[in-house]
Amino acid sequence: MKKVIVSVTNDLSTDQRVDKVCNTLVSMGFKVCLTGRLLPDSFKLKRVYQTHRMTLIFRKGPLFYAEYNIRLLGYLLFHKANLLVSNDLDTLPANFTAHILKHIPIVYDSHEYYTGTPELVNRPRVQAIWKAFERYIFPRLKDIFTVNESIANLYRDEYHKEVHVIRNVPRQWKDKPEATPGKLGFDPDKHLIILQGAGINIQRGAEEAVEAMKYVNNAILMIIGGGDVIESLKEQASINGLSNKVLFFPKMPFPKLMEYTSVAEIGLTLDKDTNINYRFSLPNKLFDYIHAGTPVLASPLPEIKRIIEQYGVGMLIESHDPKHIANCINQMINGNYKQLMKQNLERAASELNWENEELTLKKVYSKYA
Numbered sequence: 127m128k129k130v131i132v133s134v135t136n137d138l139s140t141d142q143r144v145d146k147v148c149n150t151l152v153s154m155g156f157k158v159c160l161t162g163r164l165l166p167d168s169f170k171l172k173r174v175y176q177t178h179r180m181t182l183i184f185r186k187g188p189l190f191y192a193e194y195n196i197r198l199l200g201y202l203l204f205h206k207a208n209l210l211v212s213n214d215l216d217t218l219p220a221n222f223t224a225h226i227l228k229h230i231p232i233v234y235d236s237h238e239y240y241t242g243t244p245e246l247v248n249r250p251r252v253q254a255i256w257k258a259f260e261r262y263i264f265p266r267l268k269d270i271f272t273v274n275e276s277i278a279n280l281y282r283d284e285y286h287k288e289v290h291v292i293r294n295v296p297r298q299w300k301d302k303p304e305a306t307p308g309k310l311g312f313d314p315d316k317h318l319i320i321l322q323g324a325g326i327n328i329q330r331g332a333e334e335a336v337e338a339m340k341y342v343n344n345a346i347l348m349i350i351g352g353g354d355v356i357e358s359l360k361e362q363a364s365i366n367g368l369s370n371k372v373l374f375f376p377k378m379p380f381p382k383l384m385e386y387t388s389v390a391e392i393g394l395t396l397d398k399d400t401n402i403n404y405r406f407s408l409p410n411k412l413f414d415y416i417h418a419g420t421p422v423l424a425s426p427l428p429e430i431k432r433i434i435e436q437y438g439v440g441m442l443i444e445s446h447d448p449k450h451i452a453n454c455i456n457q458m459i460n461g462n463y464k465q466l467m468k469q470n471l472e473r474a475a476s477e478l479n480w481e482n483e484e485l486t487l488k489k490v491y492s493k494y495a
Contacts (some may be wrong), residue, residue: 128208128495133198133217135191138177139160139169140324140377142410143237143294144213147366148175150484154495156209161201163194169379188252195220202228207492209233212385215240215260219476220369222263234264235271237294239280242250242402244329268460269490277408292487295413297480305385312389317459320390320420323384323411326353329404330427331396334446336362339371341452350375350386387418392455395424398446408433415440421463423454437474438476439467442488 130151134144138160148158158175163182171177180197186401198217202224210232212221218234225232233255240246241260246253264281270289270388272278275464278289319342326332336359339347344417349359349372356374363372375386387393393415397404408429415422416433422440424430434440441455441463 127155127157127159129159129206130209130211130494131202131205131207132160132211132213132237133202133221134160134162134213135194136162136324137165137168137214138179139171139379140248142296142380143215143235145173146294146480146484147292147295147487150480150487151175154488154491155189156491156495159205161198161206167376191216199223199318211235213237215398217220219259219265222266222373227415229290232267233269233271233490234267235292236277237273239406240276242289243386244401244404247340247401247403262459268494271487271490274406276406276408276429279305280402280406280454289487290490292359292483293408293413293478294478295478295483296417299417299474302388305389306377307389310389312346315344317342318348318390319392319394319455320348320350320387320396321396322348322350322387322414323353324351324377325408326351326356326359328355329398329400330355330399331394331435331446331451332359333362334451335396335450336368336372337366337448338451339368339457340366342371342459343451345371347372347387348390349373350383351377358367384414384418385418387414390415390418390420391432392458393420393422393440395422395430396443396446396451397425397427397430399425399427413478414420416478417473419464419471419475421458421467421471423451433474433478437478438470439474 132148134141148160151158152175161178164179182193184193207230210225210230211222212218213235214237221232241253241257264285271292273291273294275291278291281289323337334353379457395412397407399405400423416439424434424442426442436459441454443451
């Protein structure tokens, strides 16, 4: 049995894409070990494959990335593997070094256009360092995945390499949760709106969504997950007297998250076109909303707009003005969009699922089986 070590810097318990890839590899007969880091609020894991979680001294900044890659390199050098899978640029230095030193094949999966993130765009010196790593390593890679065609085209144009697209869509639901607003503790007469995700950060429209709730009656906005702006959003809601209309929930296991998503009437994805990474994003929550049967209110970014218009599963905002967002929410609530779009959502979920998406994944990884 061939052994694969898969590495990622984020919390193993909430990274659905990596979990799906690992399960696909297991189904193909690989022995899989997923390695990442252990955070104070990390959930316990129960997976069909092995996991290795590192407790690090540093949690962010250059010292974190240095410590992580040094620790990861040590792990890779002293553990047998027949294949390395590196997720995102921040795991690539250690993986590529181990690939060179041990002559182990490597596969790279880029979950975003990493050097285009606002965290790097606004710090040109740090961006230059990561870009230098990418420019040195990327042309030397053979098998590369990313999350949508727009990002794949950026890499193809820049490095003249073949890039495979695997969208981060959920598996088809076999046992859909029988959740109701009442069972989850909500007033059944309230309209529920959800904004969920592990990266509720700056420039993702969360602040405007909170302010929009001033103009939406008899409704609750559920913000579920984590991110850089969560604390400021809580303060914003409190200052504006919205504490009863905007409720915050910490990150939760995926099945539980989907219970909350399934009872919502509207799912929000409001990223702004402020940097190349956001412009070409195709967020996980878009597909979570679709599989939960929840219509989407979204900003008209190219990849998101393509899905919304192709399948007719939601509405696109024209601006991030909070009153305009509120008008769209009110229109969707009053128009009973959840029932109106039910068939479109079901059709989209039947096509946009991991069972279809993993066919490309299996074709590439079969070379290493």
